[in-house]
Amino acid sequence: MTGKAEQNVVIVGGGFAGFQVAKQFSKKLDAKRYNLILINPRSYAISLLQPLYANGNGETKVGVVTSIEARPGIPGGAVVLATGGTYIICKNEDDVLPFVHAWRQKFAKANHVVIVGGGAVGIELAGEVKDLYPVVMMLINATYGSSLRKGLEKRLHARGVQFMFNEYIDNIPEAGVVGISTQQWKAHFGRRLSGTYLLVAAAPTPDYVTSLGEDALNGHGFVKIKPTMQLLNHPSIFALGDIIDWTEQKQNAKLMWHIPVVVTNVVGFLNGITPTKKYTGAPEMILISNGRQGGMGYVGLFGGFTLGDWFAWLVKSRDFLASRFRKDLGY
């Protein structure tokens, strides 16, 4: 990678974590000393209307990082890994719109929609599908405190969502396959669901990190970090967001705690200071929409408490936070 300055500061992934880190670095790093480079497979999440980089300090490159070469002993620069989870999003820019249109058609034509996974994403998707299509759906599993779990189940059930708990899909087929079999967990009593479409949300697959050594990733594909958010054996490489090996719910909201640690430590590291700022975790809280009309929230403070439909509508459901994210991205 070439640039005007001697050292490169590279951010891999321009999602919620990467673009915010890039924004802060552009204000804090001296352009004469550092080339700030953000790499992301798609260009359009980065605003064309409002510059992402302060004073033009920074550059976005469209591409997918396939490996990282570590050169121990050679000083200079830093890398921040922020490639998140894989979910259902396409890697290449050109594939995104055809993918979205194809899935809208599939939802429109489906008699039944089966969502595997009753976490926040599955529940929100169920609420949105019920807003748009009069179909019967089934959710498997649920998360968080019992008040939130029961409250969400009641709300979605009242709108015709069916749940199948304690079921398991052994072999998850390709997305879009019609008809799947479930195995009733432990009892080995399977069911066949016909005329269904399957949507799968996947864990992260940062294969490009394996070039940094066997101990860079844990068994589930998450990047192992120290509390300073540095990789175990690579002090110049930092990671944040959904890819990190930290026992917490993967959420955008966690970035409020991740970003200050990474920004402070990278800036210090570039100036020869050993990073000391530590990530010690963040409170668990969540706001789950139930279509556009409502939802529920959970705050894991003071023993944990829930918030109801009006609060969820006010803060999130009325436009699914689209206006806030458009503003953050400068659209």
Ligand SMILES: Cc1cc2nc3c(=O)[nH]c(=O)nc-3n(C[C@H](O)[C@H](O)[C@H](O)COP(=O)(O)OP(=O)(O)OC[C@H]3O[C@@H](n4cnc5c(N)ncnc54)[C@H](O)[C@@H]3O)c2cc1C
């Ligand atoms: C449907 C849905 C709803 C959600 N709702 C909420 C919510 O309401 N509240 C909340 O707090 N959180 C929510 N989340 C979680 C939130 O989106 C994630 O926690 C957040 O996006 C994590 O940010 P990130 O930057 O780590 O990863 P991402 O935002 O996933 O960004 C990763 C970026 O890296 C890029 N990338 C991947 N691999 C490479 C590579 N090899 N080279 C270059 N670039 C690469 C990707 O294309 C992407 O742009 C939701 C998630 C989903 C899927």
